[in-house]
Amino acid sequence: MRPGDRLEIHLPAGFRFSAGSAGIKASGRPDLALVESAPATTATAMFTSNRVVAAPIEVGRESLLASRGRVRALIVNSGNANCATGPAGIRNCKAVCSALAGLLQVSPQEVFPSSTGIIGVPLPVEKVVSQLPELVAKRAATHKAVRAFAEAIMTTDTKPKIASARFVANHRTINMLGIAKGSGMIHPQLATMLVYLFTDLVATPAQLKRLLRNTCSGTFNCISVDGDTSTNDTVLLMASGESGVHVRDAAVEAKFHNALLGVCRSLSEQIVADGEGVKHVVRLKIEQARTRDEAMQIARTIAHSLLVKTAFAGADPNWGRILAAVGRSGVPVNPRRVNIFIGSELVCRGGVSLPFPAIKVHAEMSKPNYEIRIRLGRGRATATYLTTDLTTDYVRINAEYST
Amino acid sequence: MRPGDRLEIHLPAGFRFSAGSAGIKASGRPDLALVESAPATTATAMFTSNRVVAAPIEVGRESLLASRGRVRALIVNSGNANCATGPAGIRNCKAVCSALAGLLQVSPQEVFPSSTGIIGVPLPVEKVVSQLPELVAKRAATHKAVRAFAEAIMTTDTKPKIASARFVANHRTINMLGIAKGSGMIHPQLATMLVYLFTDLVATPAQLKRLLRNTCSGTFNCISVDGDTSTNDTVLLMASGESGVHVRDAAVEAKFHNALLGVCRSLSEQIVADGEGVKHVVRLKIEQARTRDEAMQIARTIAHSLLVKTAFAGADPNWGRILAAVGRSGVPVNPRRVNIFIGSELVCRGGVSLPFPAIKVHAEMSKPNYEIRIRLGRGRATATYLTTDLTTDYVRINAEYST
Numbered sequence: 001m002r003p004g005d006r007l008e009i010h011l012p013a014g015f016r017f018s019a020g021s022a023g024i025k026a027s028g029r030p031d032l033a034l035v036e037s038a039p040a041t042t043a044t045a046m047f048t049s050n051r052v053v054a055a056p057i058e059v060g061r062e063s064l065l066a067s068r069g070r071v072r073a074l075i076v077n078s079g080n081a082n083c084a085t086g087p088a089g090i091r092n093c094k095a096v097c098s099a100l101a102g103l104l105q106v107s108p109q110e111v112f113p114s115s116t117g118i119i120g121v122p123l124p125v126e127k128v129v130s131q132l133p134e135l136v137a138k139r140a141a142t143h144k145a146v147r148a149f150a151e152a153i154m155t156t157d158t159k160p161k162i163a164s165a166r167f168v169a170n171h172r173t174i175n176m177l178g179i180a181k182g183s184g185m186i187h188p189q190l191a192t193m194l195v196y197l198f199t200d201l202v203a204t205p206a207q208l209k210r211l212l213r214n215t216c217s218g219t220f221n222c223i224s225v226d227g228d229t230s231t232n233d234t235v236l237l238m239a240s241g242e243s244g245v246h247v248r249d250a251a252v253e254a255k256f257h258n259a260l261l262g263v264c265r266s267l268s269e270q271i272v273a274d275g276e277g278v279k280h281v282v283r284l285k286i287e288q289a290r291t292r293d294e295a296m297q298i299a300r301t302i303a304h305s306l307l308v309k310t311a312f313a314g315a316d317p318n319w320g321r322i323l324a325a326v327g328r329s330g331v332p333v334n335p336r337r338v339n340i341f342i343g344s345e346l347v348c349r350g351g352v353s354l355p356f357p358a359i360k361v362h363a364e365m366s367k368p369n370y371e372i373r374i375r376l377g378r379g380r381a382t383a384t385y386l387t388t389d390l391t392t393d394y395v396r397i398n399a400e401y402s403t
Numbered sequence: 404m405r406p407g408d409r410l411e412i413h414l415p416a417g418f419r420f421s422a423g424s425a426g427i428k429a430s431g432r433p434d435l436a437l438v439e440s441a442p443a444t445t446a447t448a449m450f451t452s453n454r455v456v457a458a459p460i461e462v463g464r465e466s467l468l469a470s471r472g473r474v475r476a477l478i479v480n481s482g483n484a485n486c487a488t489g490p491a492g493i494r495n496c497k498a499v500c501s502a503l504a505g506l507l508q509v510s511p512q513e514v515f516p517s518s519t520g521i522i523g524v525p526l527p528v529e530k531v532v533s534q535l536p537e538l539v540a541k542r543a544a545t546h547k548a549v550r551a552f553a554e555a556i557m558t559t560d561t562k563p564k565i566a567s568a569r570f571v572a573n574h575r576t577i578n579m580l581g582i583a584k585g586s587g588m589i590h591p592q593l594a595t596m597l598v599y600l601f602t603d604l605v606a607t608p609a610q611l612k613r614l615l616r617n618t619c620s621g622t623f624n625c626i627s628v629d630g631d632t633s634t635n636d637t638v639l640l641m642a643s644g645e646s647g648v649h650v651r652d653a654a655v656e657a658k659f660h661n662a663l664l665g666v667c668r669s670l671s672e673q674i675v676a677d678g679e680g681v682k683h684v685v686r687l688k689i690e691q692a693r694t695r696d697e698a699m700q701i702a703r704t705i706a707h708s709l710l711v712k713t714a715f716a717g718a719d720p721n722w723g724r725i726l727a728a729v730g731r732s733g734v735p736v737n738p739r740r741v742n743i744f745i746g747s748e749l750v751c752r753g754g755v756s757l758p759f760p761a762i763k764v765h766a767e768m769s770k771p772n773y774e775i776r777i778r779l780g781r782g783r784a785t786a787t788y789l790t791t792d793l794t795t796d797y798v799r800i801n802a803e804y805s806t
């Protein structure tokens with residue numbers, strides 16, 4: 001599953017989707033999206049690590065606690081992040097949840113909210129609420145409705161992001177669907193990564209939580225476009241239970257984990273590849289680290305280095321910048337044991353320059369996707385991290401603003 | 404003392420300067436610079452925190468230890484960083500020091516080396532050595548020689564960086580001179596900050612060390628253009644003792660510290676303002692932090708945020724990006740207590756948006772230098788940090804490369 005792949009959608013039973021335009025976006029494009037789920041649905045969520053969090057994050061976190069991981073509906077608006085909006089922001093968010101709960105005859109705590117868009121601007125709550133009846137009326141378990149949902153949650157994204165998987169367990173087919181938005185950056189305000197994962201497996205919220213945490217650490221936590229963390233980032237996993245197959249069986253769990261990982265990996269790659277101004281997606285493989293933590297620390301330092309990212313933009317085999325980033329990562333690396341490969345070519349051995357076919361390496365770095373391997377000679381731990389180049393387009397997009 | 408100010412040069416007694424062209428730079432521009440100092444000269448140095456260090460850093464550190472802080476000469480080449488060059492790099496560096504020591508009849512350990520320029524390329528040691536006799540012959544204690552030295556150590560710098568101060572202590576005049584290079588970034592390889600500080604005060608290496616460490620923490624360690632740390636960064640402080648005035652007197656120390664701080668602050672500002680592509684230098688003032696460390700941590704996170712830096716490029720009063728950087732800094736800040744000022748205007752109160760005169764704030768942010776204050780409401784510690792915008796020019800310059 002690679003960015004851009006056209007995937008078949010395997011619709012998990014127990015979910016109905018819809019989308020519409022509430023007029024939050026000045027463009028009039030779709031900006032409101034709904035999922036309704038079956039009565040037995042369990043859920044777990046992971047939120048931004050930013051101390052500054054938007055109102056829907058606070059409300060969603062409280063609701064999941066209060067409902068003990070029961071979710072009957074998901075309501076997402078784009079065009080307004082409902083962040084830095086104070087107590088009024090919380091009231092507005094709860095008003096939307098309550099209105100939807102009334103229409104669906106569920107508890108307000110079973111409605112999970114998300115917002116993405118401009119920050120510091122009050123959410124136009126009447127516009128949202130008045131659009132809800134139509135959204136509820138047209139909800140459907142169709143591919144078309146899934147695509148409409150994926151499009152309505154977009155902000156700076158240039159394409160909708162969907163990934164899907166299925167597997168057979170206990171003679172039944174289990175479906176897995178993921179929908180995401182996020183292009184890792186912001187125009188004109190903070191971008192947000194929102195990820196919604198749906199399955200028809202039976203699972204407790206605790207089981208979902210453990211699996212989701214484990215999956216995120218190797219996927220959504222291993223991507224970077226600009227190193228900034230949004231105030232609204234959310235990953236929500238919902239299990240309708242409609243397949244009747246329970247995840248507690250170890251064989252089922254293994255298959256489910258695998259499907260979840262595949263879907264999350266694909267969505268991660270789609271998010272990175274859709275970063276504004278991005279021309280190259282680079283897979284950093286850190287090898288021979290002492291621990292995974294130190295491998296991740298080095299990966300993050302390289303992934304966020306402006307000098308490395310601008311070298312990527314120029315398809316410049318400037319391994320000195322990579323080596324210097326390793327050196328300032330805070331990990332006590334011995335540079336004399338560091339080997340760096342660009343694609344299959346060894347360009348730095350033992351921290352020292354090495355003659356290499358520059359034209360071939362430049363050609364490798366001109367591809368939209370390629371790999372750089374850094375061997376540390378310290379141990380056996382590894383980490384893989386997706387990063388991007390930094391282009392003049394990125395700066396132009398993020399510097400433009402009309403006050 | 405602000406960037407661009409034309410400062411009078413106060414030449415400390417006991418130092419002679421010269422510069423020349425050894426042909427390391429393909430352009431034929433000056434690339435070799437020498438300082439010879441009086442026999443009683445003491446010195447201390449601070450080096451890059453990068454684990455990957457260039458040969459001159461290793462040699463210089465060893466020599467200072469071996470000579471117990473005695474330095475009789477400083478030899479700097481630009482155009483080649485002598486980094487990632489392995490054992491041959493160390494041998495080449497020592498060969499240059501030995502050749503110069505022979506000419507000046509001092510110990511090789513009393514010669515302090517520096518290099519800046521491209522990494523991973525062997526230092527053309529014969530070219531350097533053959534130029535040394537001419538350099539030694541023309542050394543002089545003149546303003547012209549100081550300027551020639553400052554120009555010969557430049558790489559991507561667009562202007563030489565000199566700052567000077569003088570003060571009277573014990574009825575004598577003490578002079579302080581600083582020369583630096585560095586524009587915070589790299590073309591085509593790693594940029595380096597080199598700072599040389601000269602005084603005619605009497606001081607032990609230990610006294611110099613304490614004063615230099617203290618001064619750097621508030622000046623060179625509080626600036627950022629791109630967040631990358633060079634493999635060659637060096638700050639060297641030399642005291643010739645020629646004034647006969649000793650720093651051990653508390654009143655003298657206070658005056659000297661003040662002069663040192665002024666010179667280092669000016670050089671810091673000159674380095675930041677000369678960052679390639681830089682159009683705006685922003686002074687971040689973090690106030691009401693619990694400790695200086697946490698104030699610095701927040702300052703660094705804001706200073707390095709791509710979203711904040713691109714907003715600066717567009718003179719965009721996008722305080723949401725600043726608040727979000729505070730939130731992800733790792734300091735347990737309560738966003739509801741955060742106030743943000745751009746210039747004199749309060750733009751965010753208690754973490755919430757506030758109507759503000761956008762045109763006035765945009766005008767403030769259009770200035771080449773301005774201030775942003777972030778009040779945390781946690782305590783009484785502060786930090787000041789200089790950062791820059793990130794422009795398309797920066798990316799263009801750092802992405803260009805000919806393999």
